Every structure is written in C-alpha cells, then in structure tokens.
Amino acid sequence: MKTGVALIGPGNWGSSLLSALRSAGVPVREVVGKKRRRGVVALASAELDAQILWLCVPDGAIAATAAEMVERRRAQGKTLRGQLVVHSSGALTVDALAVARKAGAVVASVHPVMSFPTHKVVNLRDVLFGVEAQPPVRRRLYALIRKLGGQPFAVQSVKKALYHAAGTLASPLLVSELSAAMATARLVGLSQNEARQWVGTLAQATVRNVFLHGEAKSFSGPFARGDVATIRLHLKALAEHPIVADLYRALAKYAVDALPVARRSEMRLLLAKDAGKKTGRVRH
Numbered sequence: 001m002k003t004g005v006a007l008i009g010p011g012n013w014g015s016s017l018l019s020a021l022r023s024a025g026v027p028v029r030e031v032v033g034k035k036r037r038r039g040v041v042a043l044a045s046a047e048l049d050a051q052i053l054w055l056c057v058p059d060g061a062i063a064a065t066a067a068e069m070v071e072r073r074r075a076q077g078k079t080l081r082g083q084l085v086v087h088s089s090g091a092l093t094v095d096a097l098a099v100a101r102k103a104g105a106v107v108a109s110v111h112p113v114m115s116f117p118t119h120k121v122v123n124l125r126d127v128l129f130g131v132e133a134q135p136p137v138r139r140r141l142y143a144l145i146r147k148l149g150g151q152p153f154a155v156q157s158v159k160k161a162l163y164h165a166a167g168t169l170a171s172p173l174l175v176s177e178l179s180a181a182m183a184t185a186r187l188v189g190l191s192q193n194e195a196r197q198w199v200g201t202l203a204q205a206t207v208r209n210v211f212l213h214g215e216a217k218s219f220s221g222p223f224a225r226g227d228v229a230t231i232r233l234h235l236k237a238l239a240e241h242p243i244v245a246d247l248y249r250a251l252a253k254y255a256v257d258a259l260p261v262a263r264r265s266e267m268r269l270l271l272a273k274d275a276g277k278k279t280g281r282v283r284h
Contacts, residue, residue, distance in 0.1 A: 006050035008032040008065060010040060012116040013088060014056030020124040020148045043068055052144075053080075053105075055087040055097075062087045062096045070103045080105035084137065088112065091164035093157040094132055108133035110141055111155070111164075115171050125149035132157055177251070178203055180244050187241070219259045223252065226262025228270060235270070 004027030029050040033040040081104030090111040097107040113128040129150045145152040185195035209218035222230040238245035
C-alpha cells in the first residue's frame with residue numbers, strides 16, 4: 001500500500017484541500033472524480049491504494065461513494081484493511097462510512113470550519129478543523145492538519161448535528177440574514193448598491209465589535225434601550241413582508257432571552273403576539 005492521500009471529490013472544498021496538501025508536501029497519490037479529466041481519474045478506474053482515502057463529496061453522496069470504493073477495491077481483489085477513510089461532513093458522523101469500516105478501513109471525519117463558496121482556493125492556514133475519530137487516529141489526523149497549517153479540535157459524534165447547526169448559523173444563515181436586511185433596505189427606495197453599502201457599513205462594524213468586545217458590549221439600538229414603541233413600529237411595517245417579519249421576530253426573541261435588553265418583560269409580551277402570519281416573499 002502506498003503512503004499519502006487519495007482525494008475523492010475535487011469540488012469547492014476538495015480544491016482547497018488539494019492545494020494545501022501539495023503545498024505542505026503531503027504526497028497526493030491520485031485525485032478521483034466522477035469523470036476522468038486532466039489530473040483526475042474516474043472512480044471506476046482509480047487505484048485507491050493510498051494510506052488515506054479522503055472523501056470531499058457532498059453529504060448525501062458520502063455513503064454511496066464509500067460503497068463504490070469498497071466495490072472498486074473488491075474488483076481489484078482487495079479490501080480497505082489498513083487504510084484510513086475520512087469524510088469532511090460537519091453534520092454526519094463516521095457512521096456514514098459504515099460500509100468502509102465493514103470492509104476493514106479505519107474511519108474518521110475531518111471538517112474544516114470555513115466557507116468554500118467557489119472553486120477558488122481558500123488558504124487553510126489557521127483554519128479550525130473539527131475531528132471525529134478514536135484517539136490513536138485523532139492524534140495522526142491532528143499531526144496532518146497541523147502540517148497543513150490548520151488548528152484541530154475534537155468533536156463528539158453525539159454532538160455532531162448541533163456542531164454543524166452552529167456553523168450554519170455562523171455562515172450561510174448569516175448570509176440569509178444580511179440578504180434580508182438588504183432586501184428590506186431596498187423597500188425603502190435604496191438602490192441595490194446603496195442597500196449593500198448601507199447594510200455593509202452597519203454589519204461589518206457590528207461583527208468587528210462582537211469579536212473585539214463581546215456580544216453584550218456590542219448590542220445597541222432599540223432593544224438595548226427598551227424602546228418598545230419603536231419595535232412595535234418595526235413589526236407593523238414588516239407585517240406586509242411576512243418572511244422578513246418572522247425572521248425579525250425570531251432573532252428578537254433570542255435577543256430578549258440572551259442579550260442585555262431593557263424592559264425585557266414588555267418586549268417578550270410584544271414579540272409573543274401574533275403579528276398576522278402570512279406566507280410570501282419580500283417584495284423588492
């Protein structure tokens with residue numbers, strides 16, 4: 001069996017991992033994709049004899065890809081015994097690789113705490129990596145991650161979905177919240193560029209403050225002041241835009257429970273009222 005890594009799935013995340021492996025001098029034995037192209041072999045013709053088989057495929061394809069790998073090794077008259085099979089899902093546990101484990105592989109999960117929206121390579125230096133693995137394998141993966149410039153930490157299998165939910169709140173749903181803010185600003189009459197600049201100025205200053213000074217010291221505005229009348233005006237104005245109204249209400253309820261809100265009881269009562277639930281998109 002060869003040393004090094006076989007990377008399966010050179011998509012957005014896989015492209016960044018491939019670049020980091022090569023920059024760190026980690027031998028990349030082959031890059032495996034759906035179709036054969038320059039520098040990529042199809043799974044049906046892959047050797048799959050590297051020490052680490054690292055799946056960078058979408059969550060829904062992990063189990064099926066692992067099964068195909070087992071079949072490919074079987075066609076070669078081999079098993080996965082002695083090899084380490086890794087997936088990069090933040091939500092799924094190592095049980096997604098059960099078929100590989102049954103075929104003799106040691107299994108683990110390594111999830112990068114970073115956003116990979118395109119094929120553009122993202123530098124992995126100082127990126128956090130959540131590792132789900134048994135202690136001997138964890139130590140081995142920690143060493144590899146540090147070689148890539150990353151910072152590893154352990155994730156418990158039973159907390160995996162919650163861990164990923166936190167990441168989803170911190171990135172894609174943060175994009176959703178900012179998109180809603182910009183859409184609401186456009187309702188006022190701002191152009192797309194003006195709305196982006198207006199929201200960006202507030203959002204970037206707020207994010208900087210949160211990570212410099214903490215949530216409580218960065219919390220301002222009508223909730224912090226206890227301005228119930230202003231919040232009532234907001235809810236009334238948003239009633240015609242129910243999706244944004246629901247988002248506003250949900251975030252406000254969390255703020256009332258977790259942040260330094262004045263006149264907390266009155267705020268809680270106001271937010272508990274039915275604001276006339278409707279369905280529909282924000283009108284731009």
